[in-house]
Amino acid sequence: MDALTTATALWGAVVASGLYHGINPGMGWPLAVSAALMDRTPGALFRALVALALGHLVAMVAVLFPFAVLMFLVDWQRQIQIGAACLVIGLGIYLLINRRHPRFLARVPPSRLALWSFLAAMAHGAGLMLVPIYLGICQTLDSDAGHAAAATLMQGNLAVAASVAVAHTLAMTLAGGALALGVYHWLGLKFLSRSWFNLDVVWALSLILVGGLSLLLPH
Amino acid sequence: MNLRPDPTFHATPKLAMEAPPETLAFTLMLSPDGAQPDGLAVVDVNPASETYGQIVHQVIMPNTGDEFHHFGWNACSSSLSPLSGHAFLERRYLIIPGIRSSRIYIIDVKEPLKAKIHKIIEPEEVFAKTGYSRPHTIHCGPEGIYVSTLGGGGADGMDGPPGIFIMDCETFEILGRYEMDRGKQDKHYDFWWNLPRDYMVSSEWGLPPQFENGIVAEDLLANKYGHSIHFWNLRQRKNVQTIDLGANHQMALEIRPAHDPSRDYGFCGVVVDTTNLQGAIFTWWQKDDGSFEAKKTLTIDPRPEDAANLPPLLQGFGAVPPLITDIDLSLDDKYLYVSCWGLGEMHQYDVSDPMHPKLAGKVALGGIGRGTTHPNGKPFVFGPQMVEISRDGKRVYWTNSLYSTWDEQFYPGEEGGQMVMAHVGENGGLTLDKDFYVEFPKGYRSHQIRLEGGDCSTDSFCYPSV
Numbered sequence: 001m002d003a004l005t006t007a008t009a010l011w012g013a014v015v016a017s018g019l020y021h022g023i024n025p026g027m028g029w030p031l032a033v034s035a036a037l038m039d040r041t042p043g044a045l046f047r048a049l050v051a052l053a054l055g056h057l058v059a060m061v062a063v064l065f066p067f068a069v070l071m072f073l074v075d076w077q078r079q080i081q082i083g084a085a086c087l088v089i090g091l092g093i094y095l096l097i098n099r100r101h102p103r104f105l106a107r108v109p110p111s112r113l114a115l116w117s118f119l120a121a122m123a124h125g126a127g128l129m130l131v132p133i134y135l136g137i138c139q140t141l142d143s144d145a146g147h148a149a150a151a152t153l154m155q156g157n158l159a160v161a162a163s164v165a166v167a168h169t170l171a172m173t174l175a176g177g178a179l180a181l182g183v184y185h186w187l188g189l190k191f192l193s194r195s196w197f198n199l200d201v202v203w204a205l206s207l208i209l210v211g212g213l214s215l216l217l218p219h
Numbered sequence: 220m221n222l223r224p225d226p227t228f229h230a231t232p233k234l235a236m237e238a239p240p241e242t243l244a245f246t247l248m249l250s251p252d253g254a255q256p257d258g259l260a261v262v263d264v265n266p267a268s269e270t271y272g273q274i275v276h277q278v279i280m281p282n283t284g285d286e287f288h289h290f291g292w293n294a295c296s297s298s299l300s301p302l303s304g305h306a307f308l309e310r311r312y313l314i315i316p317g318i319r320s321s322r323i324y325i326i327d328v329k330e331p332l333k334a335k336i337h338k339i340i341e342p343e344e345v346f347a348k349t350g351y352s353r354p355h356t357i358h359c360g361p362e363g364i365y366v367s368t369l370g371g372g373g374a375d376g377m378d379g380p381p382g383i384f385i386m387d388c389e390t391f392e393i394l395g396r397y398e399m400d401r402g403k404q405d406k407h408y409d410f411w412w413n414l415p416r417d418y419m420v421s422s423e424w425g426l427p428p429q430f431e432n433g434i435v436a437e438d439l440l441a442n443k444y445g446h447s448i449h450f451w452n453l454r455q456r457k458n459v460q461t462i463d464l465g466a467n468h469q470m471a472l473e474i475r476p477a478h479d480p481s482r483d484y485g486f487c488g489v490v491v492d493t494t495n496l497q498g499a500i501f502t503w504w505q506k507d508d509g510s511f512e513a514k515k516t517l518t519i520d521p522r523p524e525d526a527a528n529l530p531p532l533l534q535g536f537g538a539v540p541p542l543i544t545d546i547d548l549s550l551d552d553k554y555l556y557v558s559c560w561g562l563g564e565m566h567q568y569d570v571s572d573p574m575h576p577k578l579a580g581k582v583a584l585g586g587i588g589r590g591t592t593h594p595n596g597k598p599f600v601f602g603p604q605m606v607e608i609s610r611d612g613k614r615v616y617w618t619n620s621l622y623s624t625w626d627e628q629f630y631p632g633e634e635g636g637q638m639v640m641a642h643v644g645e646n647g648g649l650t651l652d653k654d655f656y657v658e659f660p661k662g663y664r665s666h667q668i669r670l671e672g673g674d675c676s677t678d679s680f681c682y683p684s685v
Contacts, residue, residue, distance in 0.1 A: 030301035037683045038415050038481050100389065106303035106361035109417045109454045116302065189230040189682050193299060198222045198307045 007140040013133045014164050017210075018171025021056070021126055022179070024203070025196050028052040028117050029176035031110070033183050033192070045184055046177075048113055053173040055117025056126070060165035062118075063127030064134055068161035071138050072154045081139075084131045085211040091125040092207030099200055125207055132214030134164045224306045227672040228299045232478040232550040233684035235296060235610050238672060242268070243331050244607075244616060245313060246638055247666035248277070248659060251623040253284040255662055259315065261331050262638065262657055264616075264670075272655045276332045280324060281339075285317025286623060289667050291357025291677050293325070293364060293388055297414055300681040303361045308388060312337060313669060314364060316354035318622075319431070321345050323354055323366075325391050331671065338391050348393040349384040352376045353427060356409050358677065361454065363388040365397060367410050369424060376427035381407040383421070402458030406445040409474045412453050414681050416480060416505065419451040422471045422487060433624040436532060440493060442466040448474070448487055448503065450511045462513045464501055467494045471501070475548040475555070475676070477573070481683035484573045486555055487513070488546040496521035498541035498559060502573045517576045519543065522562055528588035532628050539587045542629070544621055545605050547676050549612040551684075554579065554647065556615055560602040561629065563589050565617060565641065567649050579647030584639065585619060587629060593639060594653045600633040601626055607668040608675040615649065616640045620664035636665035 021027045032052065036045035070080050102123045108116040121127055137160060183191050229235035242265035248258040261276040293312035298305040313326045321342035328334040346352060353370035364386040370376025382404070383397035398404075406423035423445020429435050438444060446468045450460040464471055468489045476485030484504035492499060500517035521538040533539065542561030548554070548570070555576060557566040563586015568576035583591045585599040593599050601619040608615050618638045620626055626633070636659030641649045659665045669677070 025301060025306075028301065034301065034415060034682055037685060040481070101303070101305060103362050106300075106305075107454050108302065110302060110415050111417065189685065190234060192230045192682075193224045193228060193234075196224050196299075196306055200307070 007137060010133050010137045010140065011167065014130065014168050015171040017129060017133070018168040019175040020206075021168075022172035022175025022177075024199050025192070026124065026199060027056070027120060027126070027172065027176065028113070029180040030192055031113060031116070032177070032180040033189070034110070035113070036180075036184050042184065045180055049173055049177045049180065051113035052117040052176070053169050055114040055119075056121050056172055057165055057169040058114075059118045059121035059127045060130060060168055061162065062122070064130060064161040064165055065158065067131055067135065068157040069154065071135070071157045077139065081132070081135045081214060084135060085214040088125070088128050088132060088211035088214075089208050091128055092204045092211065095125065095204035095207065096201065124203060129207055129210050130164060130168060132210050134161060136214065136217075137164065221307045221309060224299055225294065225308065225310050227296075227310045228294075228306065229296045230299055230680070230682045231684045232552070232680050235673060235678060235680070236550050236612065238610055240611055241609055241670040241672055243671040244638075245328065245331075245669040245671070246618060246657075247287040247290060247315065248636070248663040249287050249620060249623065249666050250283065250662055251620075251626065251664055256280040256283050257285045257287040257317070258663070259313065259326055259334065260659070260665075261334060264640070264655075272657055274657065274659075276334060278326055278334050278336065280336070282320065282322060284320055285322055286319035287315055287666055288318040288622065289356050290315040290669065291364075292359055292669070292673070295359045295673060295678040297359060297361070297679040297681060300361065300414060305388065310673065312391075314357045314366070314386075314391075316357065316366065318353050318355060318369065321352045321354060340391065340393065344393060345384075346372060349396055350379055351381055351384055351396070353381070355407070358411065358679070359388060360412065360679070361414065363394065364391075365410070367407050367421065369407055369430070370427040380405040381426075383407075383410060397456055398458075399456040400458060402449070403447070403461040404449045404458055408445065408472050411474045411476050411485070412679060413476055413480050414453070414679055416483070417453045418459075418505065419453045420474050420476065420485065420487075420503065421449045421451065422474050423447055424470055424472060430622065431624065433628050434532070439469055439491075442469060442493055444469040445471055447471065448501075448513065460511050462503070462511060464489060464513060464515075467492050468499060469493055472544065473546045475546055477552045478548065478550050478675070478678075478680060479552055479684045480680055482552060486546060486548065486570070486573070488543040488557065490543055491540050492518075496536060496538055496540040498543035498557075500543070500546065500555070500557065500568075500576060504573075514574070516574055517568065519557070519559060519562075519566070524588040530587065530629055530631050533587070542602075547606045547608050549608050550610055550675055551612060554612065554643070556606050556608060558603045558606050558617065560604050560621055561587050563587065563591055563602040565603040565606065565615070565649065567643070567647060569647055580644070580649035582641055582649045582651055584651065593637075593656055594651050595656055597656060597658070598635070599637050599639065600635040601630045605667040607670060609670065610673060610675065613643050614640055615643060616668050616670075618665035618668060620666055623664070626664065635659070636663050638665050638668065
């Protein structure tokens with residue numbers, strides 16, 4: 001695969017994981033429905049979606065930026081990637097073994113949706129899931145990175161990290177928002193209990209899968 | 220852990236009303252003198268069944284002297300809350316506290332006809348981990364299972380105030396106290412909440428020396444029982460407001476918030492007004508600025524009675540007080556059922572306008588100085604007490620025992636346990652079902668009822684009915 005195709009595939013993965021996070025009720029779209037129903041106005045639904053998106057975005061940025069800064073150490077790229085992959089796999093295994101939901105999430109008041117969204121994304125490793133994909137993108141873009149000036153390189157990595165976070169959050173918000181709107185206007189709340197699958201195991205396995213792929217794929 | 224939400228979890232009260240009707244009820248069996256262990260009776264409430272109206276299974280506990288009072292589910296419709304992420308719990312276990320022993324039983328009712336003890340939490344663990352005693356009301360909530368207690372530490376439960384503790388909803392480990400700042404709260408009874416609005420309300424009965432050996436008449440006449448309700452920031456675990464209903468309004472017991480969380484009001488039943496023996500219902504509501512108010516919206520008068528027909532405790536008054544010992548609100552928030560344990564009446568009020576309850580139906584059964592028999596001709600001892608409404612609002616079940624030592628003071632010499640059911644008319648009205656009459660085994664009284672699939676006095680919802 002040439003670099004361009006790989007890059008396209010990786011950006012596709014950023015968007016696809018965003019859609020996946022958005023559809024997962026555990027990432028918050030039912031909260032937007034609840035907000036709209038409590039306030040009896042669809043405006044509340046959009047305000048809730050913005051808060052959820054903001055929290056998710058901050059979580060992505062908080063996880064990706066340290067790696068963006070680390071990528072400045074070009075000589076250690078492969079090691080960083082292996083380390084990140086191990087982290088993602090480790091979290092996946094942890095979530096697989098410890099299937100209990102973090103109690104602190106239930107303590108966040110329903111009025112503080114952005115904080116809840118941030119904590120939910122952190123606790124579920126939503127940001128960490130993006131790291132291997134992001135590191136892959138960096139590799140395809142920075143083929144001559146070793147020659148670039150350190151400052152430019154770092155700026156470039158930060159810009160890529162920001163773009164990855166924004167693209168992912170946009171995809172998540174569109175998918176979750178579409179579901180929330182659908183339930184609010186047409187599908188009704190019965191859809192909530194009918195559509196809600198326990199994604200815990202799938203989620204943990206997808207973390208392991210993403211980490212595993214980034215370990216195995218040739219570089 | 221399920222792959223799909225438990226079929227008894229409903230997003231809204233309206234969806235819960237549309238669910239299939241109950242076929243089984245779980246009713247507590249109480250041995251008033253501790254001669255035999257307390258138990259849980261599984262009652263067939265399916266009219267199409269051959270064993271309709273019969274106890275089809277019993278779980279008898281291994282200890283005596285627990286005194287079962289109130290109990291609840293490990294999980295309810297609130298588990299579908301997107302905030303707490305517990306949607307895959309099963310509604311499978313009944314949590315039964317012994318109010319006298321402070322022992323807690325976890326009963327697995329997945330196969331109701333083979334219901335069995337899953338775990339026993341010994342009193343020492345409750346004391347050590349919470350500093351509380353005499354566990355009472357159970358609600359499944361955001362952080363697990365919440366248990367209110369009526370006593371503090373020490374042998375007489377007076378070492379510190381009572382409060383709420385939290386249990387893990389999967390392992391049933393006691394996690395610790397709920398309160399971060401209890402403000403003026405120093406007595407406890409019931410509690411409930413509005414989950415999206417993030418507040419809790421708690422009420423007050425009395426401290427252990429005021430109830431364990433019977434009602435203390437001097438304390439009652441000196442207005443020393445509980446008469447306040449407390450509002451809490453649910454997730455911050457702080458008392459944000461205390462409303463004193465008036466010192467004469469003795470024993471503010473059951474808390475019933477509107478089931479639809481978009482509604483901003485609820486009810487509290489007060490057992491007796493010491494100035495006139497009336498029973499009262501208060502409506503409380505949340506204002507736009509987030510603070511709360513409460514107002515007396517209903518009173519029920521005492522009935523004059525010849526002193527010869529009264530227990531010693533009441534002879535000086537020449538009247539039977541209504542004694543509102545339980546209230547329950549239908550899932551559509553339309554009807555409030557009020558147990559008048561002293562009068563021997565079950566009242567049904569239309570509370571569509573929560574500030575102006577209107578009497579919609581009434582049934583007489585049992586009662587001090589009256590003892591109205593059941594339509595089938597059999598006796599009903601004591602009066603209507605713990606009441607539970609079917610989810611669809613069409614059937615109302617109730618039992619008759621209040622609390623062992625109090626039963627004895629208000630109904631001396633009476634014995635027995637019954638569970639009955641009344642049908643609700645299309646536009647209100649109550650009619651006792653002649654064929655539904657459960658007689659409890661000899662030596663047992665009957666207490667609170669839980670219905671297979673969820674109840675009107677336990678389930679809380681995170682989404683408004685639409």
